[in-house]
Amino acid sequence: MTNTRDADHEAVRILSDYIKIDTTNPPGNERVAVDFLAGILKAEGIEYKIYEPEPGRASIRAHLPGTGEKKPLILMTHIDVVPADASEWSFDPFGGEIIDGFVTGRGALDTKGQGAMLLMALLALKREGIEPSRDVIFLACADEEMAGNYGAGYLVEKHADELEAGLVLNEGGMGIVGLLADKPLMAVATAEKGLCWLKLAVTGPPGHGSAPHGENALERLNLAVSRVIERGTDFDVKPAVAAYFKNLAEGWPFLAEYQKDGDTNTLIKNLKDASLLSNPMISSMLKNTISLTVMHSGDKTNTIPSRAEAHLDCRLLPGEDIETFAAAVTKTLADDGIEVSYLDTSVANESPFDTDEYETIVRVIGEHLPDAIITPSMLTGCSDSRFFRKIGVPTYGVMPALVSLGDVVSMIHGIDEKISVENVINGTNIMTDIVRALCGR
Numbered sequence: 001m002t003n004t005r006d007a008d009h010e011a012v013r014i015l016s017d018y019i020k021i022d023t024t025n026p027p028g029n030e031r032v033a034v035d036f037l038a039g040i041l042k043a044e045g046i047e048y049k050i051y052e053p054e055p056g057r058a059s060i061r062a063h064l065p066g067t068g069e070k071k072p073l074i075l076m077t078h079i080d081v082v083p084a085d086a087s088e089w090s091f092d093p094f095g096g097e098i099i100d101g102f103v104t105g106r107g108a109l110d111t112k113g114q115g116a117m118l119l120m121a122l123l124a125l126k127r128e129g130i131e132p133s134r135d136v137i138f139l140a141c142a143d144e145e146m147a148g149n150y151g152a153g154y155l156v157e158k159h160a161d162e163l164e165a166g167l168v169l170n171e172g173g174m175g176i177v178g179l180l181a182d183k184p185l186m187a188v189a190t191a192e193k194g195l196c197w198l199k200l201a202v203t204g205p206p207g208h209g210s211a212p213h214g215e216n217a218l219e220r221l222n223l224a225v226s227r228v229i230e231r232g233t234d235f236d237v238k239p240a241v242a243a244y245f246k247n248l249a250e251g252w253p254f255l256a257e258y259q260k261d262g263d264t265n266t267l268i269k270n271l272k273d274a275s276l277l278s279n280p281m282i283s284s285m286l287k288n289t290i291s292l293t294v295m296h297s298g299d300k301t302n303t304i305p306s307r308a309e310a311h312l313d314c315r316l317l318p319g320e321d322i323e324t325f326a327a328a329v330t331k332t333l334a335d336d337g338i339e340v341s342y343l344d345t346s347v348a349n350e351s352p353f354d355t356d357e358y359e360t361i362v363r364v365i366g367e368h369l370p371d372a373i374i375t376p377s378m379l380t381g382c383s384d385s386r387f388f389r390k391i392g393v394p395t396y397g398v399m400p401a402l403v404s405l406g407d408v409v410s411m412i413h414g415i416d417e418k419i420s421v422e423n424v425i426n427g428t429n430i431m432t433d434i435v436r437a438l439c440g441r
Contacts, residue, residue, distance in 0.1 A: 012103060012421055014040070015116040019096035019105035025080035028141040028150065031058040034078045037140055040119065040149030041304040044126055047177050051159065057150035060161065062138040064126055066439065070134035071166025073120060073438055074393075077115035078144030078151065078171070078384060081107040082413050089416055102418040110412045113419045113427070114399045115140060120428045122436040132439030134166065144218070144384050146223035147344065154382035158389060166354065167357050167438065168388045172379045172397020178375065178404045187377035188358070189397025191240040193289075194348030196314040196322050198329060202338045207304040218297040221308040223294055224333040228312070229230050231332050233288040236262035238318050240350060240378045241285050245271075247375035281409070284380040288325065289315045304415045311343060315380060317349040346382055352398060357438060361396060364434045368400070368426070400430035 015418035021033045035051055041048045041062050048062040051379045059079070066072075084106040091097060093106040107113070141151035148154070172189030179185050202224075204217035237245075245267055249259035254274045258267040267285070271277050277286075291313040298305035316325055322345050330340045338390060352358070353376040360375045365427040377397075379385075385395040411417040 003224045008427050011116050011120045011422070012098070012424050014119065015103050015108070015113055015424055016098060018097040018112045018116060018352050019103065019107050020094055020279040022094045023082050024106070025143060025145045028142055028146075030079040030151075031056045034058040034140070035061045037062075037357045038160060039192055040123075041138075042122055046122070046126055049162070050400070051155060053150050053154050055160075059151050059155060061155075062122060064122060064136040064138075065131040068134070070428045070439075071151075072135035072164060074137045074139050074163065074165045074168040074388070075118040075241055075435065076139045076141065076152070076168055076170040076171070076384060076388075077111055077118055078141045079112075079115070080142055080145045080151075081110070082145050083111070084299070084415075084417075093405060093417070098421065100419075102420050103424060104198075104416075104418040106417055108411075108417045108419040109168070109174075109399075109401075109403065111144075111399070113401065114171050114425065115423060115428050117400070117431040118435075121432040124432045125439065126433065134439055136435065136439060137163070139163070141384055143353045148384055148387060152387045156203070156387040165388070167394050168385065168393055170383060170385045170388075170395055171399060172383050172385060173377060174408065175221070175369070175372065175402040176397045176405050176408065177402050178406070182197065183251045184369060184372045184402050185248070185251070186372045186374045186400070187244070188353075188361060188365075188374065189383075189385070190351030190353045190358070190376040190381045191238065191318055192379035192382050193346065193386060194318075194320065194322065195344055196316055196325055197343035197345070198312040198314060198326060199341045199343050199422065200310045200312065200333070200338050201307065201341075202309075202335070203307050204337075205304075206306040209302040209304055213304070218305050218308040219221040220335060220336065221295075221297070221310055221339040222290045224314075224335045224338055226288060227334060228229050228329055228332045229292060230428070232288065235264075235286045235318055237267060238286070238303070238350075238378065240318075240376045242267070242352065243349070243353065244285070244375050245379045247373050249397070250373050281380070281405075285378055285390070286316070288317055288320060289380075290329070302384070312416050315382075316348050318350045318378075320348060322347065342365050345378040346386050347390070349386050350378075351389055355394060357366040358396060361398060361434055364437050365400060365430060368430045368433070369402075398431070398434065400427040402433075416421060
């Protein structure tokens with residue numbers, strides 16, 4: 001049972017109310033949530049500004065002035081969430097109920113929970129009345145779950161002068177329990193893969209299904225895509241990933257050989273021997289990935305289609321050139337009749353993890369979680385961090401909650417998403433201390 005006092009904790013109440021606001025993207029409708037956040041900021045006397053490039057697609061920037069000794073700190077989160085089919089859930093995905101010690105609903109982990117923690121950190125600084133060494137900006141953005149065109153991407157392009165910063169804290173990192181035998185793992189996201197979404201299209205003569213003519217567009221596309229999937233990609237261990245597994249060796253003894261020699265070939269061998277290369281969450285950190293996600297062709301069983309189209313979701317490691325990768329895919333297709341075009345792209349990005357500010361984040365987390373292994377990590381998806389890293393601002397993904405790996409996999413963009421009340425409270429305390437430390441003199 002949840003302690004009544006814990007359930008009444010301010011961060012828990014804010015998150016519960018925040019989840020109740022349906023910001024499913026599409027369509028987004030973030031303006032309603034922005035008005036909710038603006039009400040809290042106004043009550044605290046914190047200056048804010050709302051941006052709304054399209055009706056309903058709103059973001060909010062709150063500003064707490066500092067001494068200017070350091071460049072501003074941006075506390076970034078996103079307001080929108082992915083769809084949730086209520087018929088698949090055991091509770092209302094937009095109920096925000098507290099059930100058996102958990103705040104429940106879409107966005108609890110991705111990423112309204114993190115947003116509530118960041119907001120509480122801002123409120124704590126304001127209430128303490130101590131002028132921070134840098135301006136602190138709370139930035140809650142629309143449209144992260146799609147392309148960012150109405151959110152962070154738009155803001156960085158159109159309002160860069162209001163978002164000058166020396167550091168950004170965002171989503172991407174998280175604490176995982178159960179991955180290591182006796183220690184929690186706290187990952188701080190310092191890098192993320194790039195996006196290369198490809199559309200493959202081919203045409204051919206139509207015909208009757210009873211008389212195959214050998215030029216079936218769908219068959220050609222199937223064969224070509226199969227060549228790409230079967231070819232796969234090679235392992236390539238990037239610095240953040242190398243550091244990640246070297247730190248994991250403290251809890252995974254089978255990585256002792258790699259921890260000792262630092263050879264990435266040893267890492268691949270150790271992971272293979274432990275049967276972990278087949279784990280998609282691990283293998284996707286070690287190479288570029290290609291997923292066939294969409295295929296369109298035909299509408300009648302007895303008619304050979306004249307056109308076939310497929311979409312490939314490719315995620316690229318830092319340092320990879322998008323055009324070079326697309327050219328390699330085109331070559332592997334081995335069919336000059338297939339037209340290859342881009343649906344969307346973004347360059348892989350990373351921030352250094354040898355900075356004083358990164359070390360400050362690690363130190364504060366370690367003070368709260370002395371048994372945790374804290375490590376840089378690479379997000380295999382993409383987030384709004386890419387927009388700030390692109391303009392040279394170090395950006396770190398921090399979500400100081402401890403969640404089982406199974407829950408991360410099943411709940412984020414999945415079913416029955418929730419976060420424990422304990423995580424909300426402890427995470428708020430950790431996040432607030434991180435912000436205090438980064439704003440100290």
